[in-house]
Amino acid sequence: MLAEESVQLEKHAGLAVVTLNRPQVINVLTTDMLRRLDAFLDEVAADEHLHILVLRGAGARGFCAGADVKWLRQCVLEGQPERGDEFFAVEYALDLRLHRFPKPIVALMEGVTMGGGLGLAIGARYRIATPTTRLAMPEVHIGFFPDVGASWFLNQLPGAWGRYLALTGESIDGATAQAVGLATHYLDGLPTAELVERLPANPDLSWLDAPGQPDRTTVVHDDWVATHFSQPSLDAVRASLEAASDERSQKAAQALRAASPHSLALTWHLLCTAPPTSLEEAFHREADLARQAIRHPDYAEGVRARLVDKDFRPRWQVGNT
Template sequence: MTDEVLIRTEGSAGFLSLNRPKALHALTVDMVHAMTAALIEWRDDPAIHTVIVDHAEGRGFCAGGDIAYLRQSVLDDAGERGLKFFHDEYQLNHLMFEYHNPIVSFVDGIVMGGGVGVSQPARFRVATEHTRFAMPETGIGLFPDVGGSWYLSRLPGRIGQFLVLTGARLDGAECLWSGLATHYLPSDALAEAKERIAHGHEPGGVLSALSVTPPHPRIEDNATQIARHFASDRLEDAIASLEADDSVWAAKELAAVRAKSPLSSKVALRQLADGARCQSFAEAMAMEYRIVSRILTRPDFAEGVRAVIVDKDNAPKWDPATPEAVPDSLIDAIFAALPADKEWKPL
């Protein structure tokens, strides 16, 4: 076990509290395994009616996966340990998605990448005034995984495509408006909500009773522009559409899109298009595992982490360097089926 996740029961609830405050609770291999083991144990425990996922002390909910660990794996063992991390993480994501008892995630802070993977599967997803949601993976040469192909492809008005191409952050009100959150509570009401749920009250009723009206969701004001500029599944079309718009908003989003890895951006668009057609969450996760098995060791991931996290010069040299230089054959190869014994399977 690990102290990076605080696992306990109270009343009829099991608690999974992420506990890496210095790393904004970013997920490690040990955390993934501990959460999986607890969920499997509670699945057969008639005394546990609800699972609550939150974070312990410190800021944030979960800033993602352990990027330093993944990059070191690429440098040390051609990504073998990193790929094992993704394999097991995706099994946890699927276990949560299919869980028979309700899961409630309290996303009171930053939630990115791997944090999305352990909060979006929850039946009840609580945002607050502190919530900051993003899927910024294309900025480090990865793609919006942990179920992004399922969740983001089903958001209204091309919001998902906007998020993956720009890395934009949504606050709690915007998460509620877009459907990423089911409830909006003030942060000072969370302790009471958890206590009521733990002592047998139905989660939906508790959350509805304690919900408040959020501020105006700013993204709603740009919904029409988002739907228009990000309507295409071709990266070049999105860029051309933004280039033709002389507004300040379009210029800002264009700069954000251009800063991302062209390969990762094209992969993300294809991923969401294919994800929208997936018939099950397991099918989407199997697709994402195929993608990560190829893209993890592509040059853009190590370079993106170097530029954003290691050297922090924010000047990555992407390979290929432009959208036009990314061949369709490369995208097809990234999505191709793996050998049968290498394909991802749920627990």
């Protein structure tokens, strides 16, 4: 195994370990990385000596910041959007496979776990958040929409939490992620490296479910989230936030003002107007919409403003949705 490989694939002591290894860019995903991971899943599924699959990211900054959106933008600008189509097809097929994988998966969601990174982790049976976790689906701010199955799994969150995260792109910490169900466990005090070391001796993983996870029902039943994001329309959500004077509401209102109008309308339609009835339907619909979204002017412009020039002044195609 070479240290410079973009994804490291290991087998030892009953464990299959995948390490996303582009720490300089928070392990953003490429088509090649996804294809290699998919081929590795074939090996893991067939090997009776491997009992658990671990997903983790290299470096201290995070598990995975999602797709390599700057590369995707470049494909569009160079007149090769079909390369982006290929990426999404491979990504969505892999993510769905992880949801259905026959062996337990442990995803270590340390640090930044966003967009396509959450898409990889969300299918795991054990999704481990830590005090460093920062989880988000921020796509509306780059002219895209919450994908990787988010039109399904965000709607499984309690109350209006899914709408809140999708429309604002706001990040949440590990404790909140565990409270609303995006993480299954919150690990505070046990380093994830030590967790991985314990797995071979404790392959049933029941010890992870030991008492001690704090009660966070007040987070789940957040009146502020319910008040503003249970509104019957996107315009009503905006009006509710704009009418409120508290800092949290004003921050959320600003997040909506900064987002692509096209992305917000698309996200509302996917999550609220016509939500998918299954995870499989979610991926099918998202694949069609992803092909359209990267060809919309807001995508190249949103990535430019946020990640290329970093002027945070996107010129959205208002009215052209």
